[in-house]
Each structure stands twice: as C-alpha cells, then as structure tokens.
Amino acid sequence: MLAAVYHGQRDVRVQEWPDPPPPAAHEIQLEILRASICGTDADEFASGPHLIPLTAPHPISGHVGPLVLGHEMVGRVVGVGAEVTELTAGDVVVPGSGVSCGTCRRCRAGRTNLCDRYYTVGLHVDGGLAQRVNVPARISRSVGSCPADVAIMAQPLAVALHAVRGTGAEPGARVAVIGLGGIGSLAVAACTAWGIETIGVDVSTARLEVAERSGCSLLINAAQQDAATAIRRATGGEGADIIIETSGVLQGLETAMKAVSRGGHIRLVGLHRDASPLNLTRLVLDEIQISTSKVHICDQDLPEALALLKEHPQIASSSLDAVISLQDIVPAGLLRMAVGEAAGKVVVKP
Known part of the structure; x- marks a missing residue:
C-alpha cells in the first residue's frame, strides 16, 4: 500500500509500505477514507523527532524506526479481530488517537489520556496517513450518518472539547x-x-x-x-x-x-x-x-464531538484549509503547516 512514512526531520516519504497484518483479537482494520494532518505531525516533520521513536524502541508500543504518520482519520472497517463484537465489516468509524490499557488507576478513574501504558497511533505505532491501518476497536466509534468529510474533524474537535470543558x-x-x-x-x-x-x-x-x-x-x-x-x-x-x-x-x-x-x-x-x-x-x-489539556478522553470527548458535528456540520467546513492527495502531503500539507501558511485543517484523501 501507499503510506506517508516518517524517516526523520524534513524527511517524510510517500512510498510503498507493507499492508497491515490481519487484525489482532482486539483490533479492527480500516480502509482509510479521510485523514488529516495534525500540528504535531508538522512539528515532528519540521524539528523532530520529538515523540516518534526513530532510534530507540518506544517503552510501551515497542516500535522503533520509520513510521507511518497520522492519528486523525475516518475509515471503513474491512477486518475485525476475533474478540470484537461492537463493530462489523462495512461500518465507518473514527478512532481516537491514544491507546490506553483500561485497567490502571487512571483508566479506572476515567482519565484514559493519562494511562500508565498510553501510546499514540501515528506517533508510536503506524498511523492512518496510508491506505489501511489496524487500530484497537475500543478507541473507535461509529460515525453513523455523519459524512466522512465532516467526521474527519471529530478527533481534533474532541481535543478542543476536552480543552474547553476543562x-x-x-x-x-x-x-x-x-x-x-x-x-x-x-x-x-x-x-x-x-x-x-x-x-x-x-x-x-x-x-x-x-x-x-x-x-x-x-x-x-x-x-x-x-x-x-x-x-x-x-x-x-x-x-x-x-x-x-x-x-x-x-x-x-x-x-x-x-x-x-x-x-x-x-x-x-x-x-x-x-x-x-x-x-x-x-x-x-x-x-x-x-x-x-492533553489530547482527549475517548469515551467522553469523541462521542460528543461526533454529536456536535452532526448538529453543526458547518464546523467542519469552517475549519477546513485544503483537501489534498496523499502524494502531495509534503508540499501541500506538512511544508505549508511548518511555515504557518495553512489556515485550518489539511485533509488528505488516500
């Protein structure tokens, strides 16, 4: 498949990358419909690596080396792990960005964004600026009737909601x-x-x-x-x-x-x-x-973001800067964001 792969500072390549394996028991595999570029992605591109484990294994995910960017995405479920019951093939979902264990003290208190074993899709494991990706089912929510061009704003809107609510x-x-x-x-x-x-x-x-x-x-x-x-x-x-x-x-x-x-x-x-x-x-x-304020709490902020987007779909269009192809992600996306030229969210169609 094609993917936007981070190799180091100012070095993101759109290249052939191995397809993700069949999803693990708790995972789903997504065919990416829309992805978007976060300011964190642009920061890693311009002056990183800050968060991406390029030279030493990440202590939780274990990943080391080049990595597929992207933690803001909407995708269609094309594969379902053996233990997944709440989602089925064909569902369109938006994942949260952070993966939490669900069992540590902070997770039990509902503060999953502070999980002891927290890691981020697209920063610590391969992400969604690609044609396919595996993500945990528990951080994914069905978009229902929300169009993909609107639902792509759900994850960053969840971050904003968490910040404002606090x-x-x-x-x-x-x-x-x-x-x-x-x-x-x-x-x-x-x-x-x-x-x-x-x-x-x-x-x-x-x-x-x-x-x-x-x-x-x-x-x-x-x-x-x-x-x-x-x-x-x-x-x-x-x-x-x-x-x-x-x-x-x-x-x-x-x-x-x-x-x-x-x-x-x-x-x-x-x-x-x-x-x-x-x-x-x-x-x-x-x-x-x-x-x-750190990212969002998946169970609270992501459903609220989707509900708000369904009620106010203009939020997505008013916050949009451009829609680009995956092949143009560096010149039309990361470079423009790194120098402050992008006025809003840059959305990618893989």
Missing part, C-alpha cells in the same frame, strides 16, 4: 483563544456551539478569517497590535476570564499572562518546547489558575 467556561464568560490553527479554531467553534463568545488572537490574517467563520466575535492580529492590550481594552480593562493557549510559542504564553484577569484561568494546550518563565508572584497574588 476551563469550566459558560455563556457570559470572557474567553480568549490564542493561536487559531486547527485546534484553536475548533476551540472557537466549540465555544460558539455552546453559546460562549470568544476573542481570537493570531498573527495570520488567514487563520483569523477561519476563526471568524467559526464564530469568533472579536479578532486580534498580534502582528499588528499588542494582543494583551487589545484583550484588556475589549474587556473594560479587566482582562479575559479564561485564556486557551494553543500556539505553543513563548509569545502566546506571555500574552496570556498579561491579558488574564484577576482570578482568571489559563489553559495550556499547545506544546511549549522553549523555556517559559512565569511570573509566579502574580499567579499567587491574583489567584490565577493554570491548567493543561
């Missing part, structure tokens, strides 16, 4: 989203669907336009004005009650610190790889809460 945001809260890429724009869309107005911050005019389509009520171009000042001006000088930081860059965190209100909440979603000094004194004196 803030406790409700209608009337003053919410700012810093970084309006794939997850940031979907966080805006989730807030809009829940009746929560948002302020969107980015340096890209194109991404700001995507956020506007997603329902953002106020747009701030941080390349043209001081974003923290603009947020405070828009909130009567008080600052935002909740700031969702998805950019993963130091400037985004600095803006969040300057723009959050007393007693406010900063939710970190983007992966910050640079040292990020914080004004701990202000955090304490103004009782500012900082929390973090």
Whole structure:
C-alpha cells in the first residue's frame, strides 16, 4: 500500500509500505477514507523527532524506526479481530488517537489520556496517513450518518472539547483563544456551539478569517497590535476570564499572562518546547489558575464531538484549509503547516 512514512526531520516519504497484518483479537482494520494532518505531525516533520521513536524502541508500543504518520482519520472497517463484537465489516468509524490499557488507576478513574501504558497511533505505532491501518476497536466509534468529510474533524474537535470543558467556561464568560490553527479554531467553534463568545488572537490574517467563520466575535492580529492590550481594552480593562493557549510559542504564553484577569484561568494546550518563565508572584497574588489539556478522553470527548458535528456540520467546513492527495502531503500539507501558511485543517484523501 501507499503510506506517508516518517524517516526523520524534513524527511517524510510517500512510498510503498507493507499492508497491515490481519487484525489482532482486539483490533479492527480500516480502509482509510479521510485523514488529516495534525500540528504535531508538522512539528515532528519540521524539528523532530520529538515523540516518534526513530532510534530507540518506544517503552510501551515497542516500535522503533520509520513510521507511518497520522492519528486523525475516518475509515471503513474491512477486518475485525476475533474478540470484537461492537463493530462489523462495512461500518465507518473514527478512532481516537491514544491507546490506553483500561485497567490502571487512571483508566479506572476515567482519565484514559493519562494511562500508565498510553501510546499514540501515528506517533508510536503506524498511523492512518496510508491506505489501511489496524487500530484497537475500543478507541473507535461509529460515525453513523455523519459524512466522512465532516467526521474527519471529530478527533481534533474532541481535543478542543476536552480543552474547553476543562476551563469550566459558560455563556457570559470572557474567553480568549490564542493561536487559531486547527485546534484553536475548533476551540472557537466549540465555544460558539455552546453559546460562549470568544476573542481570537493570531498573527495570520488567514487563520483569523477561519476563526471568524467559526464564530469568533472579536479578532486580534498580534502582528499588528499588542494582543494583551487589545484583550484588556475589549474587556473594560479587566482582562479575559479564561485564556486557551494553543500556539505553543513563548509569545502566546506571555500574552496570556498579561491579558488574564484577576482570578482568571489559563489553559495550556499547545506544546511549549522553549523555556517559559512565569511570573509566579502574580499567579499567587491574583489567584490565577493554570491548567493543561492533553489530547482527549475517548469515551467522553469523541462521542460528543461526533454529536456536535452532526448538529453543526458547518464546523467542519469552517475549519477546513485544503483537501489534498496523499502524494502531495509534503508540499501541500506538512511544508505549508511548518511555515504557518495553512489556515485550518489539511485533509488528505488516500
């Protein structure tokens, strides 16, 4: 089969790759209908490997070496393991990205994204930027009547829902989203669907336009004005009650610190790889809460994402940047995302 295989920094090749074996007892095999590129994929391409076990075996999955990218996908079931009863051949499903054991203390508490034996499809084992892939049945959900072009947004939307839910945001809260890429724009869309107005911050005019389509009520171009000042001006000088930081860059965190209100909440979603000094004194004196959000909880967030997409299918179209072929994944996908040219989600038709 054809697959997008990660060989190292700036080295992703669309090449012939072995078909996956027959699914194990707990697995299903998917014929991929749609996949999409995550910012993490672009980060691995541009400056990695950070998460991909290229030179040493992953401690849980055991994989080492080149790997098929892709943890956002929709596929048709073409093979079913002996122990799988909830899905059958022909079903169209969307898998979650992370695989959990289901038995450790955190899994039993419902926090499967913090599982002791957690690993990620497309980062720690072969993923869905290919024609076929095997995934555990327990992380897969039927899309029902949701079209594949809409359901492809379910996994990243689940990540956004997990991030927004963790803030406790409700209608009337003053919410700012810093970084309006794939997850940031979907966080805006989730807030809009829940009746929560948002302020969107980015340096890209194109991404700001995507956020506007997603329902953002106020747009701030941080390349043209001081974003923290603009947020405070828009909130009567008080600052935002909740700031969702998805950019993963130091400037985004600095803006969040300057723009959050007393007693406010900063939710970190983007992966910050640079040292990020914080004004701990202000955090304490103004009782500012900082929390973090890691991917999603499959049993909770993925079904909710599918339900939201069925009710609001425009979320998918408003968050879309481009639909490309698998053969074009490097020039039209990874490269554009690495340099900040992609305004929304890049979807791949294998």
